[in-house]
């Protein structure tokens with residue numbers, strides 16, 4: 001049966017915010033589809049599906065027209081919807097998706113992904129309160145690249161995501177709690193290519209010259225959202241009125257760039273392996289991304305020779321070896337690798353009760369994906385940071401999306417791991433003085 005399309009006016013309030021996202025595709029469409037014989041090209045994320053008359057309500061909508069949204073819903077067959085992650089400018093297949101369903105109260109829908117399986121080890125993350133809180137549907141909920149969900153009788157909208165989203169709104173909520181703190185200053189690093197503000201957060205000893213400086217970065221790869229919860233936890237420890245917080249406030253100025261690829265985070269891009277190269281391969285020659293260029297300009301001016309540590313927080317791949325443990329990515333430079341091993345041992349010793357961490361999980365250079373061939377002609381943030389004057393430890397840390405061994409990742413325990421990172425940083429910096 002042929003598919004018919006009706007162009008529909010866009011919803012009011014989100015128009016400005018999502019203009020750039022939507023302008024990349026065609027206007028949202030209502031798709032009246034029975035049967036799946038026509039797979040459509042990647043055009044719009046918003047689809048209204050009409051299902052058989054026996055169904056509880058006549059139509060429901062899937063869309064990704066909100067910050068961080070990403071989906072291509074191709075068509076439906078009864079109450080099975082066929083969809084896939086929107087790859088946009090990624091040069092290799094990646095697995096990020098984040099969509100909502102409205103008007104499906106009382107139904108059970110099956111979401112069938114086509115192509116590679118983009119469902120993580122805990123099934124989809126789900127939110128029924130507009131993205132404020134999330135839970136995992138669990139591994140048993142997903143099978144053969146599909147999951148089913150029964151919408152409550154009074155369900156308005158339900159959001160599903162590959163993992164637990166963290167967007168600018170989350171950061172603003174966090175920073176808002178410290179609006180009166182003398183230990184926090186939020187500035188603008190630069191504007192993105194699309195005009196968004198990239199935050200530069202200063203925390204700790206910001207009223208006088210510190211003993212040490214520490215650089216924290218996250219979201220070089222837009223979709224790597226769990227890293228943001230750990231960054232938040234780390235900052236929380238630095239700002240806290242605790243023994244460790246006071247130590248940071250007396251000794252360390254932390255500079256955090258929480259969203260290096262801000263446009264990608266807000267637009268819901270994969271961000272990994274962008275063409276011609278992604279943000280974490282932009283640290284050699286002339287940077288093509290304004291935020292990377294700004295980091296490279298600002299950090300050397302700011303550090304004044306006191307930048308001791310640079311941590312770049314990431315998330316790995318979906319599942320399997322190296323992707324279900326927290327690990328440090330080994331440097332090819334032997335002296336740097338020695339420092340990474342030292343930090344790993346300290347982190348293991350302080351990491352109790354957040355997420356499991358073992359120093360032996362570190363991935364030495366030359367192992368698995370961590371090879372010269374992977375970086376090719378490019379340079380990552382950590383390799384660049386390692387070369388900055390005075391830096392002792394520069395490392396990428398990979399934090400899984402859904403499980404660390406037997407532990408299921410949540411926003412809270414990812415934050416708690418960030419607080420452990422702060423404890424490890426303190427011990428490492430104190431040791432480095434000896």
Ligand SMILES: [Zn+2]
Nearest residue numbers: 221224314315
């Ligand atoms: Zn990454």
